Amino acid sequence: MDLTRLFSLVPLIVFLPALGLLVNLIFGKKFSETVIGTVASTASGLAFVVSAALGYALWTTGGAAQVVPFAEWIHIGTLNIPWAFRVDTLSVLMMLVVSGVGTLIHIYAIGYMHEDVRFKNDPGRFQRFFVYLNLFIAMMMILVSGDSYLMLFVGWEGVGLCSFLLIGFWYEMDTLGRPSWANSNAAKKAMIANRVGDFGFLMAAFTIFWYFKSLSFDAVFAQAGQVAAVSPNVILFITLFLLIGVTGKSAQLPLFVWLPDAMAGPTPVSALIHAATMVTAGVYLVARSAPLYTLVPVAQQTVALVGGITALFAATIAVGQYDIKKVLAYSTISQLGFMVAAVGMGAFTAGMFHLVTHAFFKALLFLSAGSVILGMERGHHHLPHGEHGEHHEEVFDPGDMRNMGGLRKQMPVTFWVYLAGTLALAGIVPFAGFWSKDEILLDAARNFPVVYWLLTVAAFLTAFYMGRQVWMVFFGKPRHAAAEHAEESPKVITVPLMVLAGLSVLGGALNLPYLNSLSAWLGHTIEAAEREIAVAPWLQVSWGGLNPWVALLSTVLALAAIYFSWLIYGRKPLETGQVDPLKKALGPVFTIFERKYWVDEVYGALVVNRFVDLSRFLADVIDWRFWHDWFHEKVIAGTYQFLSKTVLNLRVDQQFIDAIANGLARLTGWVSSQLRRLQNGFVRSYALAVLFGVVIILGYLLLK
Amino acid sequence: MTGSIPLSYYLALSGILFSMGALGVLVRRNPLIIFMSIELMLNSANLAFVAFARNIQSPAGQLIVLFVMTVAAAEVAVGLALIVIIFRNKHSINVDLMNSLKG
Numbered sequence: 001m002d003l004t005r006l007f008s009l010v011p012l013i014v015f016l017p018a019l020g021l022l023v024n025l026i027f028g029k030k031f032s033e034t035v036i037g038t039v040a041s042t043a044s045g046l047a048f049v050v051s052a053a054l055g056y057a058l059w060t061t062g063g064a065a066q067v068v069p070f071a072e073w074i075h076i077g078t079l080n081i082p083w084a085f086r087v088d089t090l091s092v093l094m095m096l097v098v099s100g101v102g103t104l105i106h107i108y109a110i111g112y113m114h115e116d117v118r119f120k121n122d123p124g125r126f127q128r129f130f131v132y133l134n135l136f137i138a139m140m141m142i143l144v145s146g147d148s149y150l151m152l153f154v155g156w157e158g159v160g161l162c163s164f165l166l167i168g169f170w171y172e173m174d175t176l177g178r179p180s181w182a183n184s185n186a187a188k189k190a191m192i193a194n195r196v197g198d199f200g201f202l203m204a205a206f207t208i209f210w211y212f213k214s215l216s217f218d219a220v221f222a223q224a225g226q227v228a229a230v231s232p233n234v235i236l237f238i239t240l241f242l243l244i245g246v247t248g249k250s251a252q253l254p255l256f257v258w259l260p261d262a263m264a265g266p267t268p269v270s271a272l273i274h275a276a277t278m279v280t281a282g283v284y285l286v287a288r289s290a291p292l293y294t295l296v297p298v299a300q301q302t303v304a305l306v307g308g309i310t311a312l313f314a315a316t317i318a319v320g321q322y323d324i325k326k327v328l329a330y331s332t333i334s335q336l337g338f339m340v341a342a343v344g345m346g347a348f349t350a351g352m353f354h355l356v357t358h359a360f361f362k363a364l365l366f367l368s369a370g371s372v373i374l375g376m377e378r379g380h381h382h383l384p385h386g387e388h389g390e391h392h393e394e395v396f397d398p399g400d401m402r403n404m405g406g407l408r409k410q411m412p413v414t415f416w417v418y419l420a421g422t423l424a425l426a427g428i429v430p431f432a433g434f435w436s437k438d439e440i441l442l443d444a445a446r447n448f449p450v451v452y453w454l455l456t457v458a459a460f461l462t463a464f465y466m467g468r469q470v471w472m473v474f475f476g477k478p479r480h481a482a483a484e485h486a487e488e489s490p491k492v493i494t495v496p497l498m499v500l501a502g503l504s505v506l507g508g509a510l511n512l513p514y515l516n517s518l519s520a521w522l523g524h525t526i527e528a529a530e531r532e533i534a535v536a537p538w539l540q541v542s543w544g545g546l547n548p549w550v551a552l553l554s555t556v557l558a559l560a561a562i563y564f565s566w567l568i569y570g571r572k573p574l575e576t577g578q579v580d581p582l583k584k585a586l587g588p589v590f591t592i593f594e595r596k597y598w599v600d601e602v603y604g605a606l607v608v609n610r611f612v613d614l615s616r617f618l619a620d621v622i623d624w625r626f627w628h629d630w631f632h633e634k635v636i637a638g639t640y641q642f643l644s645k646t647v648l649n650l651r652v653d654q655q656f657i658d659a660i661a662n663g664l665a666r667l668t669g670w671v672s673s674q675l676r677r678l679q680n681g682f683v684r685s686y687a688l689a690v691l692f693g694v695v696i697i698l699g700y701l702l703l704k
Numbered sequence: 705m706t707g708s709i710p711l712s713y714y715l716a717l718s719g720i721l722f723s724m725g726a727l728g729v730l731v732r733r734n735p736l737i738i739f740m741s742i743e744l745m746l747n748s749a750n751l752a753f754v755a756f757a758r759n760i761q762s763p764a765g766q767l768i769v770l771f772v773m774t775v776a777a778a779e780v781a782v783g784l785a786l787i788v789i790i791f792r793n794k795h796s797i798n799v800d801l802m803n804s805l806k807g
Binding site for chain 2 (some may be wrong): 223679680681683684687688
């Protein structure tokens with residue numbers, strides 16, 4: 001069979017989810033919940049099959065990039081942007097992650113959505129959720145398979161829209177199901193923060209089109225060298241504006257603030273969109289734009305520094321959080337910082353490797369956290385009403401880790417998979433996270449020592465806050481009656497968790513030192529930019545991409561962090577209502593972490609409120625008083641009234657228009673009074689006129 | 705004898721007759737006289753037709769004369785009927801009194 005013909009299947013990765021979406025949209029009202037979920041999961045699963053087929057075809061044909069034109073899209077003058085699919089090792093890797101992890105999350109969501117305390121048996125909601133999920137898969141596929149910056153942007157905006165729709169999925173309530181606009185506000189926050197980033201993306205795209213006369217990747221990268229030689233600042237401008245887009249979508253400093261609030265969405269959404277796939281689009285964008293970034297070291301350093309600082313910053317906040325999902329949210333920001341730092345340093349393979357493994361273990365952690373929350377809710381539901389009568393008024397938060405404890409006995413499956421995810425995230429050998437994080441750290445150590453130390457501290461904190469979470473959630477004694485009665489989740493939830501746990505354990509095999517299979521795979525697309533940098537002697541030791549010292553240091557730090565977390569949270573478990581022991585040790589520093597450096601408050605004071613003030617000023621003073629009261633009422637209406645009253649009415653209407661009409665009438669009257677004399681009634685004068693007429697006509701005819 | 709009188713003589717006579725008829729129509733007030741003048745004009749035209757017909761040896765001109773005479777008869781019949789009606793209404797047939805269309 002001619003394998004190259006497989007490439008023409010690529011539009012299916014978008015159209016299969018779109019088909020699933022349409023089926024659920026049109027017929028979903030008649031389907032049961034299981035059927036809706038099955039349709040959506042099948043659509044996503046088939047997209048995974050197609051992606052796998054593409055990957056196989058690419059592998060057998062040697063990994064050369066394929067561009068599959070699909071339809072003409074924009075064709076104005078010299079601007080010609082078709083809708084073309086790009087199948088290369090990088091995009092296929094992303095397709096596999098998106099559809100693979102996406103399918104598992106679809107299946108999980110069938111079980112999860114029904115049990116969500118906010119669900120309240122509304123069949124329309126269930127249908128809508130899976131329509132949105134399939135739309136997200138389709139949009140993400142457009143993003144990763146687009147052959148031009150504009151097509152990528154279509155997907156970029158599409159996933160942004162899905163993110164907005166799904167964060168605000170329970171739009172009329174807050175995270176605990178109480179009537180409130182909190183979830184809507186979180187969705188709006190995500191939308192607005194991303195608009196700032198999209199502004200950067202668009203500026204970059206405009207600049208690219210202005211200087212390269214094209215937006216397709218091949219054309220742009222082919223000319224990048226020439227343009228850089230003539231005007232290097234252009235490339236710097238483009239890459240830095242792209243970085244703004246990355247900070248928006250991938251939740252980096254300073255635009256990360258929307259991601260923690262995005263946890264208002266249903267947990268499968270947090271796992272799929274806000275951990276595994278959409279937020280990594282920024283990392284993908286930098287990796288895709290590698291030929292541009294490698295031309296400007298300043299931009300690379302900026303990207304790496306932003307990633308490194310974000311990784312540490314978010315990791316410190318995660319230490320001080322109590323909500324199980326908030327910890328994971330800040331952890332996601334921190335891990336995205338690792339990836340951004342990696343692709344910024346030119347370690348594109350390491351960044352993409354971490355993207356893949358992170359998709360596995362972070363999706364696993366979020367989904368397990370969802371399972372924990374469901375278990376807590378079940379426990380809370382089973383409580384007899386008298387037993388917690390005194391607590392009845394206060395709202396029970398199933399996501400608060402201070403309510404949990406000892407859950408490993410009630411929820412053994414969830415505990416074990418959570419543990420796998422935790423060890424992978426903490427970077428313990430041989431879990432997936434160790435290999436990818438170690439590769440990033442090694443690249444950082446070689447290229448960018450500042451970022452290396454930032455990331456190392458962040459990695460230490462990562463292991464610490466994950467250890468804290470596990471001790472608080474699964475060990476010790478239940479701190480709330482609900483935790484005591486918590487129940488394990490059904491198979492539809494636990495089976496996807498086990499699959500993801502397997503991937504989290506084994507995912508490192510993708511790019512083991514010595515084998516470097518992922519590097520070789522991505523090498524077809526991204527030619528690694530080798531930069532000549534004086535490397536310290538201790539770093540020159542290398543076992544096929546694994547440096548013993550870097551690996552040892554990160555492992556020792558991770559183990560130490562877990563030990564510390566055991567000292568603080570495991571040895572003497574938290575009691576009900578007890579203040580976090582770390583708060584006593586760290587004092588105000590912990591408060592800073594707990595309150596997230598007051599970033600939201602600072603943004604509120606500096607940006608949001610100033611913006612609201614400006615809007616009020618514009619609305620009241622400029623729009624209402626100036627434009628409405630003065631300009632419209634006084635200037636325009638007044639001028640109009642003056643004109644109509646005096647000029648138009650008196651001068652023009654009465655003295656000009658009327659004069660013409662009256663003059664015409666008078667003229668007609670005068671002419672007719674003159675002509676009336678001809679009609680004198682004497683037959684003979686008429687006969688004379690006839691005679692003259694005949695004489696004149698005959699005379700003319702004869703004499704002409 | 706036919707060839708002896710040239711065509712111009714006929715035409716001159718026709719012209720004189722026509723002018724007399726036209727003058728009669730213009731200056732006389734009695735409708736009967738006006739009708740007679742009109743007949744004079746018609747017949748002057750007939751004379752010209754016949755003269756031309758003779759000149760070019762064609763019966764067409766003579767044919768038209770027959771039509772003209774028929775039309776003239778019809779015209780006089782209508783005209784006389786009108787005059788009778790006018791006389792009944794106005795007790796006069798002076799054409800200058802018939803000026804009710806005066807503007």
